[in-house]
Amino acid sequence: xxxxxxPFPVTITNIIDETPTIKTFVLDLNGNQFSFDAGQFIELTIxxxxxxxxxxxxxxxxxxxxxxxxxxxGKVTSALFSLQVGATLGVRGxxxxxxxxxxxxxxxxxxxxxxVGLAPLRSLFFALMENVKKYKRIYIRYGARTSQDIVYKQxxxxxxxxKGVDIQQSVDVGDNSWKGKVGVVTILLDDLIGNTKNMVGxxxxxxxxxxxxxxxxxxxxxxxxxxxLSMEKNMSCGLxxxxxxxMGKYFVCKDGPVLTWEQVKDIExxxx
Amino acid sequence: xxxxxxPKEKFRNWLLKLSQGFLVYYPTxxxxxxxxxxxxxxxxNDPYFPYDKALKKIRPIESIKxxxxxxKEKVGGLEDKLPVTINLDKTPQIIIGAKNCDLRPxxxxxxxxxxxxxxxxxxxxxxEKTFIIATDCPIPEQTxxxxxxxxxxxxxxxxxxxxxxxxxxxxxxxxxxQGEKLLRDNxxxxxxxxxxxxxxxxxxxxxxxxxLETINPKHWRSDLIKAINERKDEKFWQEQAKDCVECFGCxxxxxxxxxxxxxxxxxxxxSFHRNKIWDACYYSAYARVGGGMxxxxxxxxxxxxxxxxxxxxxxxxYGFNACSGCGRCFSVCMGKIDIxxxxxKV
Ligand SMILES: Cc1cc2nc3c(=O)[nH]c(=O)nc-3n(C[C@H](O)[C@H](O)[C@H](O)COP(=O)(O)OP(=O)(O)OC[C@H]3O[C@@H](n4cnc5c(N)ncnc54)[C@H](O)[C@@H]3O)c2cc1C
Ligand code: SF4
Ligand code: SF4
Ligand code: FES
Numbered sequence: 001x002x003x004x005x006x007p008f009p010v011t012i013t014n015i016i017d018e019t020p021t022i023k024t025f026v027l028d029l030n031g032n033q034f035s036f037d038a039g040q041f042i043e044l045t046i047x048x049x050x051x052x053x054x055x056x057x058x059x060x061x062x063x064x065x066x067x068x069x070x071x072x073x074g075k076v077t078s079a080l081f082s083l084q085v086g087a088t089l090g091v092r093g094x095x096x097x098x099x100x101x102x103x104x105x106x107x108x109x110x111x112x113x114x115x116v117g118l119a120p121l122r123s124l125f126f127a128l129m130e131n132v133k134k135y136k137r138i139y140i141r142y143g144a145r146t147s148q149d150i151v152y153k154q155x156x157x158x159x160x161x162x163k164g165v166d167i168q169q170s171v172d173v174g175d176n177s178w179k180g181k182v183g184v185v186t187i188l189l190d191d192l193i194g195n196t197k198n199m200v201g202x203x204x205x206x207x208x209x210x211x212x213x214x215x216x217x218x219x220x221x222x223x224x225x226x227x228x229l230s231m232e233k234n235m236s237c238g239l240x241x242x243x244x245x246x247m248g249k250y251f252v253c254k255d256g257p258v259l260t261w262e263q264v265k266d267i268e269x270x271x272x
Numbered sequence: 273x274x275x276x277x278x279p280k281e282k283f284r285n286w287l288l289k290l291s292q293g294f295l296v297y298y299p300t301x302x303x304x305x306x307x308x309x310x311x312x313x314x315x316x317n318d319p320y321f322p323y324d325k326a327l328k329k330i331r332p333i334e335s336i337k338x339x340x341x342x343x344k345e346k347v348g349g350l351e352d353k354l355p356v357t358i359n360l361d362k363t364p365q366i367i368i369g370a371k372n373c374d375l376r377p378x379x380x381x382x383x384x385x386x387x388x389x390x391x392x393x394x395x396x397x398x399x400e401k402t403f404i405i406a407t408d409c410p411i412p413e414q415t416x417x418x419x420x421x422x423x424x425x426x427x428x429x430x431x432x433x434x435x436x437x438x439x440x441x442x443x444x445x446x447x448x449x450q451g452e453k454l455l456r457d458n459x460x461x462x463x464x465x466x467x468x469x470x471x472x473x474x475x476x477x478x479x480x481x482x483x484l485e486t487i488n489p490k491h492w493r494s495d496l497i498k499a500i501n502e503r504k505d506e507k508f509w510q511e512q513a514k515d516c517v518e519c520f521g522c523x524x525x526x527x528x529x530x531x532x533x534x535x536x537x538x539x540x541x542x543s544f545h546r547n548k549i550w551d552a553c554y555y556s557a558y559a560r561v562g563g564g565m566x567x568x569x570x571x572x573x574x575x576x577x578x579x580x581x582x583x584x585x586x587x588x589x590y591g592f593n594a595c596s597g598c599g600r601c602f603s604v605c606m607g608k609i610d611i612x613x614x615x616x617k618v
Pocket of ligand 4: 235237243244245251254
């Protein structure tokens with residue numbers, strides 16, 4: 001029986017502390033057949049505690065392991081944070097649709113992340129880097145609350161050296177150790193110029209950040225069809241059956257989780 | 273296959289035959305209320321058992337949904353890192369007496385589960401082992417409003433066999449291959465229905481339709497979807513929801529509601545069973561996301577969501593409403609909120 005509710009077991013092989021409330025979990029798939037495309041998500045089971053949806057943060061091209069960068073916010077994530085290397089988890093998926101990256105070819109791509117929202121975007125970033133020449137330029141604009149809350153602290157400086165990539169960061173609240181920009185992430189978009197109608201914006205972060213980033217991109221002249229938004233909705237099945245993720249006419253698990261502004265603009269409070 | 277007739281005196285005989293090969297569920301009166309119950313040997317062996325009484329009433333208290341989409345069902349889990357084994361009960365069963373308002377929900381679940389790209393093997397297995405013998409509602413009651421949904425008070429789509437109780441017996445019409453086989457297995461009991469039998473059935477059906485039109489003379493506006501969509505004001509929905517005591521019985525008895533939650537129960541160390549349980553959009557946790565945010569924190573928005581779901585979103589997706597007019601929701605409602613009235617005012 002092909003049972004879409006049944007997870008397969010995976011093993012935690014490494015846990016990386018990113019911030020006081022965010023960790024990256026590296027999973028060994030134990031030989032199970034699994035692959036995903038950037039934009040799709042999985043349902044992760046903590047045995048005996050429950051399931052929650054997460055988007056892999058590793059490269060879809062990396063077939064040996066799966067990484068998830070996760071913030072501790074409640075029941076399932078707290079239980080996950082108490083686990084050690086060697087623990088067994090369950091995975092179902094992948095679910096949802098991928099970023100249509102073929103449409104991004106020849107374009108300037110703005111990847112805009114807030115807080116842990118950079119995690120799902122990292123897998124898109126890695127996917128784009130596989131064929132970086134196909135894109136005009138990849139910009140990452142990343143905002144975190146404080147310098148302590150920045151994820152991938154060791155990796156970002158390396159990415160900055162990569163060809164075809166332009167990275168800028170800000171923190172909402174500065175401190176002595178922070179030498180960069182201070183302010184919400186949208187300040188990094190203030191001097192965005194060019195043929196914006198043809199640019200792609202990909203946004204993931206807390207609801208309020210998504211909202212203001214979208215407003216900013218629209219102000220700058222981005223086309224609603226080119227603004228890709230990761231919608232965080234309550235999800236249970238991931239299959240388009242249980243009803244939980246319904247947002248207007250969409251089942252976010254099946255029609256998303258990434259939807260364009262054009263798709264959601266008529267929905268009352270799409271970011272809530 | 274021709275339309276068949278079974279004389280009254282052979283009915284018990286036929287039920288006996290059916291119960292040799294199947295578990296048979298039958299509308300049964302308990303304390304003045306009708307429920308589907310296993311047809312037991314007491315009833316089968318009693319020549320004076322009032323088989324028709326409950327059959328001629330409107331839909332039972334519980335819908336047939338629970339036969340297929342169970343209130344709680346084990347659908348997975350891990351035990352020592354291995355998937356738990358689930359033995360599906362494949363005993364064939366027959367449900368007798370389902371009404372049209374319990375058949376329409378099957379079409380809703382067909383869309384949501386069976387036509388879903390991943391499928392729903394548990395629901396499917398239950399459907400596959402079940403024959404449905406549906407019956408007419410000769411006398412619709414005040415809570416019935418299938419006519420407002422464009423449905424008839426007799427079985428249309430979704431059954432295997434349609435059975436109509438008439439004065440001196442039963443008329444049978446098969447509506448699926450399965451149903452045809454079911455009747456053919458005992459075809460020595462049946463005879464071809466006579467034209468006067470069919471006239472009797474037609475008259476009875478016309479009468480039922482007319483009764484419904486007097487119960488619900490006022491049809492909803494033809495642009496209901498648009499009206500619901502444009503009814504955004506909090507005041508209106510607050511007013512409609514004001515008598516709700518938030519028991520959510522309406523969604524638990526609803527035959528069309530399809531929402532569920534995957535709920536894991538720990539067994540022993542690192543092992544768990546995963547259950548699929550009924551869930552409903554009126555619960556505040558239903559749409560809540562990590563950290564406590566919710567798209568519908570206020571109750572009036574959750575109340576409104578039910579109307580968005582049943583009469584707008586589902587309707588836009590599939591061309592029919594996710595409501596069958598069975599009236600169960602307001603039959604159980606402590607605040608007496610009548611879904612018909614809300615839709616009239618919207
Ligand atoms: C597509 C997608 C991708 C995501 N990717 C990531 C990612 O890469 N990284 C990341 O950190 N996060 C990600 N998230 C968010 C993540 O799924 C949530 O943070 C996670 O579900 C929180 O689970 P929790 O149990 O720890 O939180 P909680 O706040 O404890 O619970 C959240 C869930 O439990 C339910 N719930 C809460 N309280 C109750 C109650 N009292 N009774 C019943 N139910 C209750 C809620 O309705 C909700 O379903 C993603 C979300 C989605 C939809
Ligand atoms: S909403 Fe009410 S009337 Fe409609 S199918 Fe559900 S219980 Fe029956
Ligand atoms: S009305 Fe609510 S509980 Fe019923 S199917 Fe729709 S969303 Fe689910
Ligand atoms: S999570 Fe179940 S329908 Fe989307």
